[in-house]
Amino acid sequence: MIRKNIIYSIVILCALLLFACGKYKNNVTQVTYHIGFPTENSPALSEFLRSYILGYESILLFEGENTFIYSDRNMNPNNNKLTYFQHTSSQLNEYYDPIFFKRSSRKNSS
Numbered sequence: 001m002i003r004k005n006i007i008y009s010i011v012i013l014c015a016l017l018l019f020a021c022g023k024y025k026n027n028v029t030q031v032t033y034h035i036g037f038p039t040e041n042s043p044a045l046s047e048f049l050r051s052y053i054l055g056y057e058s059i060l061l062f063e064g065e066n067t068f069i070y071s072d073r074n075m076n077p078n079n080n081k082l083t084y085f086q087h088t089s090s091q092l093n094e095y096y097d098p099i100f101f102k103r104s105s106r107k108n109s110s
Contacts, residue, residue, distance in 0.1 A: 041093060049096050066090065
């Protein structure tokens with residue numbers, strides 16, 4: 001009885017391995033990775049730079065069409081002040097636009 005259960009278990013395990021591994025062979029897609037900083041602006045890059053520049057201390061409260069309103073985290077329990085600030089997409093682009101200029105000029109000067 002025990003031997004029969006072990007054989008059934010081995011057969012089921014082998015069947016699962018064969019069928020499960022073969023299922024995804026045809027669905028594999030090729031992914032191309034690009035090394036280095038992007039050469040032009042994109043929404044994903046804007047989101048990354050916004051979170052990188054503002055850091056952990058800022059909490060996004062509201063996102064309008066082109067306006068982002070934040071609150072600063074209050075790390076001091078004795079401080080009862082709230083600080084709010086906002087920026088637009090164009091202000092953010094203006095802030096990190098020199099990155100693209102420096103990259104392209106460095107490439108041309110080499």
